[in-house]
Amino acid sequence: MLPTPPLVAYIGLSGFVLLFLDVCGLVGVEALERRLAVRLLAPDPTEALRRRIDELTVSRAGVVAAVDAERRRIERDLHDGVQQRLVALSMLAGRARRGRPELLGQLHEQAQQALVELREVAWRVYPSGLDAHGLAEALAGVAERASVAVKVTCELPERPPAAVEAAAYFVAGEAVTNAVKHSGATLVAIEVRQEGAAVVVRVEDDGTGGADAAGGGLTGLAQRVAALDGRFTVTSPPGGPTVIEAELPCASRPSAA
Numbered sequence: 001m002l003p004t005p006p007l008v009a010y011i012g013l014s015g016f017v018l019l020f021l022d023v024c025g026l027v028g029v030e031a032l033e034r035r036l037a038v039r040l041l042a043p044d045p046t047e048a049l050r051r052r053i054d055e056l057t058v059s060r061a062g063v064v065a066a067v068d069a070e071r072r073r074i075e076r077d078l079h080d081g082v083q084q085r086l087v088a089l090s091m092l093a094g095r096a097r098r099g100r101p102e103l104l105g106q107l108h109e110q111a112q113q114a115l116v117e118l119r120e121v122a123w124r125v126y127p128s129g130l131d132a133h134g135l136a137e138a139l140a141g142v143a144e145r146a147s148v149a150v151k152v153t154c155e156l157p158e159r160p161p162a163a164v165e166a167a168a169y170f171v172a173g174e175a176v177t178n179a180v181k182h183s184g185a186t187l188v189a190i191e192v193r194q195e196g197a198a199v200v201v202r203v204e205d206d207g208t209g210g211a212d213a214a215g216g217g218l219t220g221l222a223q224r225v226a227a228l229d230g231r232f233t234v235t236s237p238p239g240g241p242t243v244i245e246a247e248l249p250c251a252s253r254p255s256a257a
Contacts, residue, residue: 086114089111092106092110130169134165135165136154138165138169139190142176146176146188148180148186148187149186149187149188150176151187151188152190152192154191155194156194160199161250164199164248167225167230167248168192168248171221171225172192174218175205176188178211178218182211183207183209183211184207184208185206185207185242187205188203189204189205191204197249197250198230198248198249198250199247200245200246201246202244203244203245204241204242204243204244205241206241207242208239209237209238209242210236210237210238213234213236225246225248230246232244232245233246
């Protein structure tokens with residue numbers, strides 16, 4: 001048979017129909033396999049719900065423990081720092097009233113130190129500038145108050161929810177505090193960026209490393225992040241660098257089916 005136009009069109013149409021049927025068959029087989037896999041291999045919905053409840057129970061307990069630890073730390077800071085400073089200030093004021101005017105300069109200096117320490121405690125409780133000016137300004141304040149160089153890069157297209165902002169701030173602030181106190185770092189880099197529906201906070205320092213992820217401060221941060229259904233990782237080999245990263249979803253993740 002000669003390849004006439006009607007014959008070519010007939011063969012082409014037949015081939016297209018067969019190709020369409022093949023593709024439909026492959027899609028149907030794939031969908032059938034997926035349904036069978038979900039039915040046979042996926043956890044039972046009741047068991048998945050029970051696991052989710054267990055996770056939420058653990059997260060709630062962790063949040064309560066973290067709040068209690070934070071309260072104890074605030075009380076310790078107030079008792080050992082600000083309170084002692086105010087007691088000394090009161091004693092100086094009493095001595096100055098009894099005819100020691102040369103103590104007025106020392107009295108003024110102690111008053112200024114007490115104000116600084118009280119402001120530091122207030123910022124650790126909750127930074128007032130976070131609600132008014134946003135995360136970038138609050139992290140800039142962390143960099144200004146740190147005794148080492150801190151580089152802040154905050155690139156967010158829009159403000160995240162308040163709970164996410166607060167968690168990101170406390171992760172960065174605690175990481176900087178740990179780097180200054182324990183690692184001997186001279187430079188800390190804070191990076192905040194948006195990845196999909198999550199805010200990622202990454203803090204890296206050039207210290208000696210060896211940070212203990214099970215330590216009190218880092219454990220509290222991990223529990224704070226877990227309360228938002230986020231992920232928290234610490235990488236700190238001996239010799240450094242120490243990298244702390246938190247992924248904070250801006251919306252609740254769906255539970256596993």
